[in-house]
Structure formats: C-alpha cells, structure tokens
Amino acid sequence: MSKVVNSLKEVIALSGLKDGMTVSFHHHLRNGDYVLNMVMDTIAQAGIRDLTVNASSFFDVHTPMLEHIKNRVVTHILTDYMASGLGREISRGIMDTPVQFRTHGGRPSDIALGRTPVDVAFIAAPTADPMGNCSGKYGPSACGSLGYAFADAMYAKKVVVITDNLVPYPLADFSISEDYVDYVVQVDAIGNPKGIVSGTTQITRDPVGLVMASYAAKVIENSGLLKDGFSFQTGAGGASLAAAKFLKEIMLRDGIQGSYGLGGITGYMVDMLEAGCFRSLLDVQCFDLKAVESIRSDPRHREITALHYAGPSVPSAVVDSLDVVILGATEIDTDFNVNVHTDSNGFIMGGSGGHSDAAAGSKLCMIIAPMFRARLPIVTDHVTCVSTPGKDIDVLVTQGGIAVNPKNAELKQRLVKAGLPIVDIHELKEKTERITGAPRHLQFGDKAVAEVIYRDGTKLDTIYNVI
Secondary structure, X not given: OOOEEOOHHHHHHHHOOOOOOEEEEOOOOHHHEOHHHHHHHHHXXXXXXXXXXXXXXXXXXXXXXXXXXXXXXXXXXXXXXXXHHHHHHHHOOOOOOOEEEOEOOHHHHHHHOOOOOOOEEEEEEOEEOOOOOEEOOOOOOOOOOOHHHHHHHHHOOEEEXXXXXXXXXXXXXXXXXXXXXXXXXXXXXXXXXXXXXXXXXXXXXXXXXXXXXXXXXXXXXOOOOOXXXXXXXXXXXXXXXXXXXXXXXXXXXXXXXXXXXXXXXXXXXXXXXXXXOEEEEEEEEXXXXXXXXXXXXXXXXXXXXXXXXXXXXXXXXXXXXXXXXXXXXXXXXXXXXXXXXXXXXXXXXXXXXXXXXXXXXXXXXXXXOOOEEOXXXXXXXXXXXXXXXXXXXXXXXXXXXXXXXXXXXXXXXXXXXXXXXXXXXXXXXXXXXXXHOOXXXXXXXXXXXXXEEOOOOOEEEEEEEEO
C-alpha cells in the first residue's frame, strides 16, 4: 500500500476541495517556503474559489497570494503573523472581510475545538515515507521542529503531506505519524534552504542593544526567579540574544541550572543547553542550522506541538510554567499595552505569534526595545493596535532606563535596591519626545482590515485601513 499521489493537481481533486472550503498551511519553511504558493496556484488553476486560508504565518515569499485575493480564489485569511509584503496591501483594504489574527496557542486550540475547522491541510515535510510519516529534522529542506503543523494534521478532514525527500517505509524518527495522513505528494523542492533557516543567528554588536541586553540580564538576576529550575524564553533578535549571553554568564558564574529553554530555538539557546544552563530545550520552531542539528541529535532537545507550547484549551501548556520571557515591540503605551502587528505608519507587518501567549503564561514578561526607531518614539499614549494587553507585561527595558508596570511593586523594589535605572513610563515617554519630537497622529479609514483575537478567543482590537 502507498498513499503517494502523482501530482498536486491530482491530490487536490482526490481531497474533495470545493468552493468555500478552508485550507491550511504551517510556516516552518519561513521565507524559503515554496509549498503555499505552489498549492494555491494549483488550486486557482483548478477553478476553485472563495477559500479560507488558515496559515500559521505568512512571509514575504507569500506575496503572490495577493493575486489570489484579487481574483477571489481567497476571500478569508486566518493567521498568527503576516509580513509586510502581504500586510501592506491588506492594510490598504483589498479584502472584503477582515483578516483574523490569532496567537500561536490560540490558532491550534481553535482548530482542535472546531471553531475554525480545516477541510484540507497541506503539510510541508522535509522528509516523509510513502505512508505519510514525516519529519522536519532530515533532508535537503530540513527545518527542525514541525510544532505548528500538528494541529492541522490531527484535526483537518483531509491531510496532504508534500515532501522533496521521500524515503522508504517506515521513517522511524517521525514527527507527524501516518495515521493522520491521507495523501503524500513528492515534488522537486518544498523550499529554499537559505530562507528556511539562517546559518547562524547573530548577537547584536550595537552599543545601544548591548546596554539594553545588560539591563535585561540584571532584571532577571534580581527578580528572585533566577535559581535552579529556572525556565526561559527569548526571541532571535540581536538584543534578545545578547541578553541570553549575559544571562548565560550569570548562570555559569552562580552555578544555576534551569529546567528548560522554550520557544523558537536558536543556536545560542543550544549553546546554553550544552553549557549546562538548562536540562532541556522544548522546541516549537528552529531558527538556525545549529538548532536543527541539535534537535536531530540531542535527546534533551525536544520537539513540542503548538498546543503543548501555548494552547489555552489544553489541561496545561509549557508557557503556563514559564518564569521569564523576553519579547519585542513596535510600540508600547503608558498602560503597557504592546503593539507588534503594525509599523509606525499603521501598516500590518507582523503579528502576535507567541507574544501574548508567553506574556500571559510567564511570571516575568520583559519587553526590550530602543527608546526610538527612525526618530519615532516607542512609548506612546495609546498603541496603534493592542497585540498583547498591558496586564500581561511586567517590564520595559530601553537604553534610557527600565519602566516597571505599577502592578508589580515588589519587582520594582527589588530593581531599585539593585541600583538599576528605574524610570516611570510617562517620564520615559517625555524623555524620548524631547529627542524625537511628538509623533504625528495617524489617520485611518473606517474599513476594518483585521481583527486581533486574544488567545482565549476574545477580540483585543480592530485594525483599520490606512489612508
């Protein structure tokens, strides 16, 4: 027996895909992905229209989706993140219905609960066997963890695995198992390895970034949370990685071993694992080649599903036990609400991803951001879009000082006692505007182009069209 189908055209016919249905994709191939565009082009050629596309993220490589929106092949979009190539046109109002933004935990929960059912899921698999057992750890397009694809495979009515590395049955070290898979299609290439994962993720050398990173590490050191069993998540940005570097030095100096590092895993987190800073890494997405090699070879480095990572609908998720997370922001307001969906002109260029999941679950959520970018202040009276509510944010770290959310008086006392430069967030805003001037007030139309949905299913905000 074999589930291998000769072509995408044939598998789309076999899947029963019809007008008005929902297709889904995962984003582990990132900006190297060929699969989403390949599948959507084939669907369009088949004359199928009025589809909902539920993709865990869209990158600039997916900008050809615009043509399918204009031709009404795609009429609804659900996602957790959208890069600017697609986001700018969405912000101009090209869709009749608003994009729905969820979180990396909210999306799989809503799929599992049947709130956003998927008719056909397309799983980009760097390696698969003829029955559909598949993995991201091996092959020319290896991406590491397939954590965001599990809910699609487990709950879609039909599941198609697309691979460029078909191996004999059985693939022993599989991620997604054959019992969820209906069809397998082999193609020449599922992606460009250069866009899937970077060779290395780089620690910042920028003096401003290093100051912020040093402050961030000292906040953690003096928070009362840095002790044996400590758990930690950080992103792949340069300042966040530098903060991890400073934290590693403190942990090794004081002989502290944490329980786990979490999230999208970088080579630097692998270095911390190998140095003994953590007992394990729990990985929903690999960011670079070192992380891919580690998850392939080190049993302490474990692949986890997006539901396990951050699902609010499961009995427990890893973020619920998280001590500290370091996150970024395009804006933060004086109530500590954070925007990561739009840029300074109001155009969509991001999304929550796991931002609000980790913020909600962690004991200490820290935002690292410079006081201003391109002479536009980070701190504002009201963010353009609420991506993560201020109730879930504890600290803002900038080069001009550290602002602590008033809800966390004990933390503020600890940091003041440690001699860190604590400032009121209103003072930080005024200090920044003395350098940059007051920002201009953005103008928006009255057409809703996107809705931001919190991890529990409630609507946080609405994004309107840019005029």
